[in-house]
Amino acid sequence: MGLSGQLLMARGEGFIQKHGLWTDDQHRQAAAIRERAEKDKLKLFRLAWADPHGASRAKTLTAPAFFGALESGHNTNVATTTLDASGARTFASFTRGGGMGLDEMTGSPNMIIVPDPATFRVLPWEPDVGWVLCDEYFTSGVPFHFSPRQLLRKQLARLSARKLRCMVGLEVEWYLLALADPHLTGEHVGAPGLKGRAPSTYPVEPGFSFHSESNMDLMHKPVAALADALEKLGLPLRSIENEWGPGQLECTFAPREALEAADNLVLFRTATRQLARRMGYLATFMSRPALKGYYSSGWHLHQSLVDAATGNNAFMPDAEGKPLSWTGLAYLGGLMHHALPSTVFANPTINGYRRFRMNSLAPDRVAWCSDHRGVMLRVLGAVNDPASRIENRIGEPSANPYLYIVSQIVAGLDGIDSKRDPGPPDTDPYSTKHPMLPKSLGDALVLMEKDALFRDELGPIFVDYYVKLKRTELARYEKFAADNNIDPASDETTAWEQDEYLDFF
Known part of the structure; x- marks a missing residue:
């Protein structure tokens, strides 16, 4: 045998x-x-x-x-x-x-x-x-x-009962930094509740030359090693692009079913960090590092629902001039309606809220439009286009992928069940009168704690737990700000955030 x-x-x-x-x-x-x-x-x-x-x-x-x-x-x-x-x-x-x-x-x-x-x-x-x-x-x-993975399994079971599956495409920005010193010293060692000093780094390219081939070539060796490893791991990498800030890269991945996509992101981040460190670099998925000239990184989550039996895209419009099908528009309406409480799962750190600025390629309020990069929800749909989808541009690259995707399914299904209308598209999204996104982690936690839909779907045990976990983090930041006479609402990334997030994510 x-x-x-x-x-x-x-x-x-x-x-x-x-x-x-x-x-x-x-x-x-x-x-x-x-x-x-x-x-x-x-x-x-x-x-x-x-x-x-x-x-x-x-x-x-x-x-x-x-x-x-x-x-x-x-x-x-x-x-x-x-x-x-x-x-x-x-x-x-x-x-x-x-x-x-x-x-x-x-x-x-x-x-x-x-x-x-x-x-x-x-x-x-x-x-x-x-x-x-x-x-x-x-x-x-x-x-x-x-368990975030168990929570996602529960939501996928709800979809399965409706004979639907969720497809997710990943588009993640991150920074490649050169380590100034590969050796750790005592200052890098922290204690419970206190992170050690973040590693010192220097830029690998000058930045702010979007898609520069020569700047990308400066990063070729680690980028090529990463691409080779991701291929061997079976991750569906599509592209690695030179973004805006110095050493800022974007990796895009072909769509996969939601659980596989979330698993792939966990593996992608840990593989990238391990490979970079072995080559004398530091890879960070912190959204806005406290380094000269560093531009915020985001995570854009592409999503659609498909028929479980046929694989047909349930968001694809059935007539010219429509951005999405009725199902897609109702799902979009749910994302709009529940955008504020769901923000905490897409932006779980203090640092992530520094992205929400006008004219920054990141949203600052709830809005949608077809193929517009200034809105929170960018719709890409056309008749006979099996890739019709919604791109949520709200996330930071350090977000928990299971919780981020869970928040979308919960909100989207409520939109379908409640027949929510997303309203007209916003072609001038930084001027629309739609609600502004939370200004801070604290504001987002208040919204989540009070939200009946997420409390019902995720369970009060998990919501209360998650809020307390994140409030512990927030309290440590607020103490640092008070001890150092820093306005907690300041736009500038603090030393506390740099130590807390740069090498953790």
Whole structure:
């Protein structure tokens, strides 16, 4: 009997089979992974999951432990969800209810991370290391309350019940910086609640020469290495472009189903950062670094719904002169109606709100138009165009991809169910009287906390948790601002943000 058969026979005893967590396809994929791992003599395996910030966390397992995880998952601590991005304690984990009023969170217990075999790769820069994304569960087999990937799965199930799928295209800006010193010193070491000093860098090209071939050539070596690695990882990279700021790049990816697109973004960001660091560079997805001449980076999320059976685009208009189908316009109306509370998932950092400026290639208020880069929601649709879609230009590149996409589906489906009219297009978006986007993370959190739709769809447990997590971060920033006589509403990126975000994202 081959290894595939042995694994299929053995699987009945494990956590995964007990709770029915995999499809038959996933069981077959797991058997194939084991055969490949033994054939290629893979030595170590990273079990990765996205934390609430969208950052990749991982445990490295030996081959025997990994093979066990393919049957029973693997224990890990819930701590990555109870600490903020700096390691600051946000919840009283060692009290009854874990500071959340949830018995299952008492004492910082274990959760089980279950590999999703469909996400397995071998890392091109470490060819004896396997990598796989995981879903998080309580030891009871219940999906973990605070798992962004589980929240997206829930929304995709709502779409599936309507015989629809969500397609997502990624368009992400980021910065490539040269490290001034590859060595860390004591000043780079922080403490819980206090980040160490951000690494010193210098620009890799002078910037502000849009699509300059000669400037792009200055970055060719790391860019070519990145493109090669992404291809080997199976990510659907379409282009790497020289953007506006010094060392600012944009990567675009072909559309994929929503869960795969979110998974791809997690892998893209962690792969880019790892490869850059190995070559003496720093890649950052911080939106607006505190460096001379640095322009804000954004993440534009392209989205459409398609018929689950035929693959036909449900947003494609059926007559000339229409920007989208009725379904697409109603979905657009939902995005417009819920734009303000959903902002916090597209812009989860203090730094991201510095993008919202007039005439900045970023929106500053809720607006839509066909093929207009000044609006929040840019519509690209035409009769017989299977790529008809809505581009949301609100996001920052450090956003958690699962939560960003979740916010779109929740708002869009409400638009369809409520038959929301997006109103006429805005050809002068920086003058329209539509609502202004939140000015700060604090403002956005207030809007999310009060919103009935997101509280209902994501659950009050998650909304209250997420708001508290982000308010801990906000409080640390406000203390820094008060201690240093800085106006928290200032337009300039602070040293606190540079230390907090530059090397974390």
